Each structure stands twice: as structure tokens, then as C-alpha cells.
Amino acid sequence: MSYTEQTAKPVKHWTRRKQARPGEILDAALTVFAEKGFAAARMEDIAARAGVTKGTIYLYFSSKEDVFKSLARVSVGATLTDAALQAGRFEGSAREFLTMFLSAVAEMIQHGERVILPKIIIAESGNFPELARFWRDEVIDKAMAMLSGVIAKGIASGEFRNLPADHVARLCIAPLILSIIWRTTFAPYDKTPFDYRKLFETHIDVLLKGLAPEGTAP
Amino acid sequence: MSYTEQTAKPVKHWTRRKQARPGEILDAALTVFAEKGFAAARMEDIAARAGVTKGTIYLYFSSKEDVFKSLARVSVGATLTDAALQAGRFEGSAREFLTMFLSAVAEMIQHGERVILPKIIIAESGNFPELARFWRDEVIDKAMAMLSGVIAKGIASGEFRNLPADHVARLCIAPLILSIIWRTTFAPYDKTPFDYRKLFETHIDVLLKGLAPEGTAP
DNA sequence: ATGGTTATTAAATAACCAGTCATTTATCAA
DNA sequence: TTGATAAATGACTGGTTATTTAATAACCAT
Numbered sequence: 001m002s003y004t005e006q007t008a009k010p011v012k013h014w015t016r017r018k019q020a021r022p023g024e025i026l027d028a029a030l031t032v033f034a035e036k037g038f039a040a041a042r043m044e045d046i047a048a049r050a051g052v053t054k055g056t057i058y059l060y061f062s063s064k065e066d067v068f069k070s071l072a073r074v075s076v077g078a079t080l081t082d083a084a085l086q087a088g089r090f091e092g093s094a095r096e097f098l099t100m101f102l103s104a105v106a107e108m109i110q111h112g113e114r115v116i117l118p119k120i121i122i123a124e125s126g127n128f129p130e131l132a133r134f135w136r137d138e139v140i141d142k143a144m145a146m147l148s149g150v151i152a153k154g155i156a157s158g159e160f161r162n163l164p165a166d167h168v169a170r171l172c173i174a175p176l177i178l179s180i181i182w183r184t185t186f187a188p189y190d191k192t193p194f195d196y197r198k199l200f201e202t203h204i205d206v207l208l209k210g211l212a213p214e215g216t217a218p
Numbered sequence: 219m220s221y222t223e224q225t226a227k228p229v230k231h232w233t234r235r236k237q238a239r240p241g242e243i244l245d246a247a248l249t250v251f252a253e254k255g256f257a258a259a260r261m262e263d264i265a266a267r268a269g270v271t272k273g274t275i276y277l278y279f280s281s282k283e284d285v286f287k288s289l290a291r292v293s294v295g296a297t298l299t300d301a302a303l304q305a306g307r308f309e310g311s312a313r314e315f316l317t318m319f320l321s322a323v324a325e326m327i328q329h330g331e332r333v334i335l336p337k338i339i340i341a342e343s344g345n346f347p348e349l350a351r352f353w354r355d356e357v358i359d360k361a362m363a364m365l366s367g368v369i370a371k372g373i374a375s376g377e378f379r380n381l382p383a384d385h386v387a388r389l390c391i392a393p394l395i396l397s398i399i400w401r402t403t404f405a406p407y408d409k410t411p412f413d414y415r416k417l418f419e420t421h422i423d424v425l426l427k428g429l430a431p432e433g434t435a436p
Numbered sequence: 437a438t439g440g441t442t443a444t445t446a447a448a449t450a451a452c453c454a455g456t457c458a459t460t461t462a463t464c465a466a
Numbered sequence: 467t468t469g470a471t472a473a474a475t476g477a478c479t480g481g482t483t484a485t486t487t488a489a490t491a492a493c494c495a496t
Binding site for chain 1: 252253254255256257258337339340341342343344345347350351353354355358381382385386388389391392393395396399402403404406407413416417420421423424425426427428429
């Protein structure tokens with residue numbers, strides 16, 4: 001083994017990837033925060049998972065808290081205002097809309113990566129009240145308003161019984177919340193994989209039948 | 219001011235309360251863990267809230283982790299096996315039982331102190347897998363089995379439609395979970411207090427109507 | 437009262453980890 | 467090829483906090 005051979009092929013220890021880093025760091029952080037919570041998550045864990053070292057994170061974020069907050073604020077608003085728009089435009093019956101909406105969300109809950117975000121918010125609401133409030137105002141309240149509107153329309157048109165629309169809206173999403181918690185907390189200990197699809201199917205069945213006025217076949 | 223006056227009334231700095239300490243420490247820990255999470259909770263916070271100093275905790279618990287685990291395991295099994303017994307003995311209809319059971323739990327969720335326990339378990343499931351598993355096996359599975367049994371009985375007797383009992387059982391408790399999360403996470407930011415009672419009322423209404431066979435008035 | 441026992445405190449220790457910074461290395465334009 | 471620039475590293479520091487331990491003070495049997 002000669003010197004020339006060694007110097008001929010210098011090892012590349014790392015590459016510059018200014019563009020990609022922030023996203024990769026946030027992805028890594030999402031996983032680590034979800035697993036350990038904010039306080040127990042080490043910057044080194046996040047860095048390792050993102051394929052960098054601790055110092056690099058501080059080139060893109062000012063602190064651990066900054067990473068966390070950036071994470072919790074991204075890509076929620078867009079999806080939601082989108083759904084609200086669709087709800088406004090929707091031509092069909094309230095029943096059809098509910099079915100479509102719940103199915104879409106159910107799909108995200110089963111296979112999406114970002115399901116862990118709500119869990120993070122719930123877990124850290126005590127340490128980051130501003131974030132809890134942000135989610136409450138920007139995500140929950142808007143989603144509930146949108147759903148309540150649809151329900152109210154259904155009631156007005158005689159499609160549904162006369163019930164408090166905002167409470168019914170919560171009943172619609174309750175099984176979704178349950179599923180989020182199940183998947184992010186208890187699913188690892190399932191002997192046989194849980195059948196989310198069947199749950200949602202049953203949910204829509206029971207819900208629509210429960211909302212239908214007397215003497216109607218839903 | 220003389221010496222005799224000072225020594226005549228010596229200040230009592232603390233009292234011995236060997237019996238009461240562990241419980242008080244656990245109560246304090248429940249609050250602090252719920253607020254901050256396991257990692258961010260300081261032993262000094264817990265101690266202060268329990269009216270002792272840090273060192274005292276170590277007389278009764280071997281470590282912070284020990285405090286946490288003791289907390290998460292207490293007073294769950296008893297209440298639950300109790301409910302299971304009542305369910306087994308219950309004479310009335312499945313509908314009556316569901317109504318009673320849900321109302322009872324709803325009451326606990328609205329006013330009980332221990333609602334925060336589920337939140338703690340959810341938040342720390344990543345750091346304490348054994349605890350998550352414990353809750354899953356000892357609390358959730360047992361509760362679900364009990365409820366599924368009642369539902370199945372209702373289906374067998376013709377009281378309910380023929381639906382998958384285990385999924386229906388989850389639908390029954392989903393709004394309870396939602397309420398737990400609401401109260402422990404977002405309720406502080408409510409402008410007007412949330413009407414849990416009305417939500418549960420609507421839930422039972424919609425649920426029973428949704429479960430009833432065709433042509434039945436629930 | 438008093439002295440032995442032990443619950444409790446308060447100060448000391450040690451480990452851990454967020455954040456910094458001097459140094460190294462990739463990249464690119466000339 | 468080379469020198470300038472900036473991305474990335476990794477050793478180091480300071481503060482925080484779980485745990486230990488040496489004192490202190492309440493309690494109780496005598």
C-alpha cells in the first residue's frame with residue numbers, strides 16, 4: 001500500500017447541502033420529538049438522524065425550541081384552508097361530504113407521516129402554551145367551524161335531525177382522534193394489526209343512521 | 219426582647235408524617251408531570267408542591283422514574299375490575315347500561331383529578347414502553363372487553379343492529395377520549411367553558427339511534 | 437426532662453446536555 | 467491549479483438537576 005494510492009482517492013467526509021438541510025433536520029426532529037418528547041430529545045439524536053452533527057443544526061435554527069416551534073407550525077394551515085374551500089364549494093349532500101371527508105382524513109391517519117404532530121402538541125401543551133393556542137385557533141377551531149357548517153346545512157335541508165351542530169361535529173372527529181392516539185401510542189403492542197378501515201366504516205354507518213330523521217333510510 | 223422569650227416558643231420547622239408522605243408526593247407528582255412531562259419536571263418542583271424538600275422524596279422512592287411508575291400504576295385496576303363486575307351483574311338492557319356507564323365516566327372526565335393520567339401515559343409512551351404496555355393490557359383491553367361484551371349481548375338480544383362489537387365499543391368511548399384531551403390540553407383557552415354534558419347527551423342520542431335496528435324507536 | 441432513634445433538611449457531588457467556537461473541509465470562480 | 471468563501475465538524479464550557487450524604491430536629495420510651 002503506497003502513499004499515492006491513499007492520496008489518490010481522498011475520502012469525502014461530508015457534502016454541502018444548504019438547501020436540503022433544514023427540511024431533513026425537521027423530519028428528523030419530528031421523529032425524535034414524537035418518540036421522546038421535547039425535553040428528553042437530545043440535539044445529538046436529531047442531528048444523527050438527519051445525518052449531520054449538532055453544530056450544523058445551529059446554522060439553520062437558533063435553538064432547540066426554535067426547531068420545535070418551526071416543526072409544529074409547518075404545513076397545517078395550507079391543508080386546512082384547502083379543505084374549507086372544498087367544503088364551501090361542495091355541491092352534493094352533507095352526507096356525501098361527511099363520508100368523503102372522513103375517508104380522506106382516515107387515510108392520512110392510517111398511512112401519513114405527520115400523524116405524530118397532534119401527539120407532540122398534546123404532550124407539550126404544558127411547556128408551550130403558545131403552540132397549544134396556535135393549534136387551537138388555527139387548526140381545531142377552523143376545522144370545527146367548517147364541519148359545523150356542513151352539519152348545519154344538513155340540518156337545514158332536512159337531511160339530519162335537529163341537533164347541536166358543533167357537538168355533532170365533535171362526534172364526527174372523535175373516532176379520528178382515538179385512531180391517532182392508538183396508532184401513535186398503543187399500536188406497537190398490537191398482536192394483529194388494528195383494522196382502522198373497518199372502524200371508520202362502522203363509524204360512518206352508525207353516525208349517519210344516528211343523524212337521520214325518523215323514518216328515513218340512510 | 220429577652221432570650222427566655224425566644225427559647226420559650228421554639229419554631230417548629232417541620233413535622234414527621236411518615237404515613238402521609240408517599241401519597242402527598244404522588245399527588246404532587248401527578249400535577250407536575252401532567253404540566254411539564256416526565257423529563258421537564260424537576261424533583262424540586264414535586265417536592266415543593268408536596269411540602270417537603272428534594273431529599274425526602276428519596277426516602278420513599280428510589281428515583282424519579284420510580285415516582286413516575288408508581289404513579290402510573292396506582293388506582294386503575296381496582297376501579298376497572300369494579301366496573302367489569304357491575305357490567306356482569308347488570309340486569310337491565312344494554313342501552314340502559316351504556317347510558318349509565320358513559321354518564322359515569324363523563325362525570326369523572328369533567329370533574330375528576332386523575333383525568334391527567336391518560337395524558338401522561340400518551341405523552342411518555344415513547345420513553346416508558348413498559349408503562350404503555352401495562353395500560354394497554356390492564357386498562358384498555360379490559361375496558362374494551364367489558365364494553366364489547368355488553369354490545370354483543372345487545373346485538374344478540376336484538377336490541378342493536380348486527381355490527382362488529384369491538385369497533386362499536388371504540389365508537390362508544392371515542393368522545394370520552396376527545397373530552398379528556400380537550401380538558402387537559404385546550405380547555406384553558408376556551409372563551410366560554412365547554413359543555414361536556416351536552417356533548418355526551420348528544421353522543422348517547424346519536425349512538426343509540428345509530429345502533430337501533432330498523433323501525434325501532436330508541 | 438433526656439437520650440436514642442429516625443424523619444427531614446440542606447449542602448455537596450456528579451452526570452448530562454444545550455449552545456459556542458476555533459478548526460477542518462468541500463465547493464467554485466478565476 | 468489555487469485561493470477565497472462558507473458549510474460542517476467536534477471538542478469544550480457553563481448551567482442545570484438527579485442523586486448522595488452529612489448534619490439537624492422532631493418524636494417517643496423511659
